[in-house]
Amino acid sequence: MTTPLRATRRPTLIIGGGNAGVSIAARLRRRKVRDVVIVEPRADHVYAPLQSHIAGGVADRRRVVRSQRSVTPRGVTWIQDRLVAVFPDESVAELASGRRIVYERLVIAAGIEQEWAAVPGLADARDLSTTVSNYTLPLAERASTTLRGVESGTVVFTQAPEPASCAGVAQKPMYLACDRWRREGRLPGIRVVFITPEPAPFSVAPVSAELEAKIAEYGIEALYTTEVVEVRAGAGELDVLQGGERRTIRYDVLHAAPPQRPATWIASSGLGDEDGFVDVDPSTLQHRRWPNVWALGDAAPVTPIRSGGAIRSQAKVLVEALAPRGTTPRYDGYTETPFTVTRHTAVFAEFDRSGRLRPTIPFWRTLYRERRFTYVMDRWVLPWVYWNLILTGRA
Known part of the structure; x- marks a missing residue:
């Protein structure tokens, strides 16, 4: 494939405008990284964890949906389009509209697709x-x-x-x-x-x-x-x-x-592992063959249980690779899965890729047990943190 002369050049290209894509873009902007682009086809940004509360009858869509434009960090370009192919040898991404983007660094935060x-x-x-x-x-x-x-x-x-x-x-x-x-x-x-x-x-x-x-x-x-x-x-x-x-x-x-399943373009672009997810090192989130490609979130096989709660830890590792400040953290597979078991209590699972408990409050080893405290965290605190801190690169 020959790169077209009219291809747009963008130093940092992020595929996916969900939790992972927006939070990485926000962190990069806070480190003064310029010319960051997000490719995301959807006009609405959804805080998916609260969909379970909606289904269970204890929340409504007003706390779940905001426009993609409103959550895109200031100074970041949002392209409302869908990725169809990546040509990693040429560092080129192709969109459904036919537009091609030459990137210096590619971050894949494309999530996972539902196969009804x-x-x-x-x-x-x-x-x-x-x-x-x-x-x-x-x-x-x-x-x-x-x-x-x-x-x-x-x-x-x-x-x-x-x-x-x-x-x-x-x-x-x-x-x-x-x-x-x-x-x-x-x-x-x-x-x-x-x-x-x-x-x-x-x-x-x-x-x-x-x-x-x-x-x-x-x-x-x-x-x-x-x-x-x-x-x-x-x-x-x-x-x-x-x-x-x-x-x-x-x-x-x-x-x-x-x-x-993962998006089919990951495998067809040569970026996938044997299961079709982006073939990255689970500790550094960097691609095993192309060093200017990274992935996080559901598109990356870096933790046994995929969840939105894992992305914050992954984003901290990835931003140090893209805009280093002298530290080289590694991702240990931390993830979380809250289970709301009544309208007032929850079971809150936090663990690493080995299945060892990793409570946010280290001395509270039994934090996973059914508690009202963790329900308040899941239902009220974490959504506020998501909209106001995570998507703005502050947490």
Whole structure:
């Protein structure tokens, strides 16, 4: 490929305008780095963690959505377009509009894509009122109304197989719904089924024990190491595979978490690992073959459990590589997964890539246990920090 003469030249190009992309851009601007460009096709910026609270009926979209323009840091150029290819040998990115950008440094913060069509019948089910989800804002708003109105019958909650963006958050609307139904005296008449491909509610044993206790308390029927293989929404049925045996479950409401995968252009551009994610060193976030390429967030295979809470630690490492101040930190895989288990309490998991607990307050080793304090953090404090500190490069 020959670089066109009219290609735009931009020293720092960031692909993706979500949490990772905007926070990196803001940090670079605070270090006086000039000519930073974000490529992001969406006009709205969504704080995804609160979608689970919307689905569970304890929040609304006013605290979740802002315009992409309003969160783009001052001095950063936002190009509303979609990336289709990268030519790393020439340091060129190509957009859907046909525009090409020559970069000096490329930061891939493209997230992960939802694959509703990966399960037969799931994409069609999404169009019906009996299917809800906390993985898109419209479906989360539908979930809020639908789950609130359940009086009886079977409600199925599914968890996506890895890799996924914070797969465990699919449990949050389930606990919130059960808490509401119990308070209103409806829970005994509702069969709640939880389907997960994992062997336990969570991969970190102390956290898993907290969630197992909550599952038992609500009387949830948990099907572990089980995957949804087909949905027949018109009949209100889905098929699951468990231990090599296929069985059918009838449902009245399905809360679905779609399978997910990295953007296809990562692999086709030669930037991917064997699973299609950006092939970076998990400690430095730098590409193994092209030293002027970095990645963070869901597009990077740097922590076993992807989550928005991991990005802050990753951003600190990456900004030191792009605008060094004499330090060379390394990313240890820190991530977090909050589970809102009632409308007043949460289980807050913080850990590194080895599964060791890493509480934000180091001396509070049992911070992961169900507490009202961590609910306040998840529901109120972290959203404020996100909009006012993280996206402005201050935290």
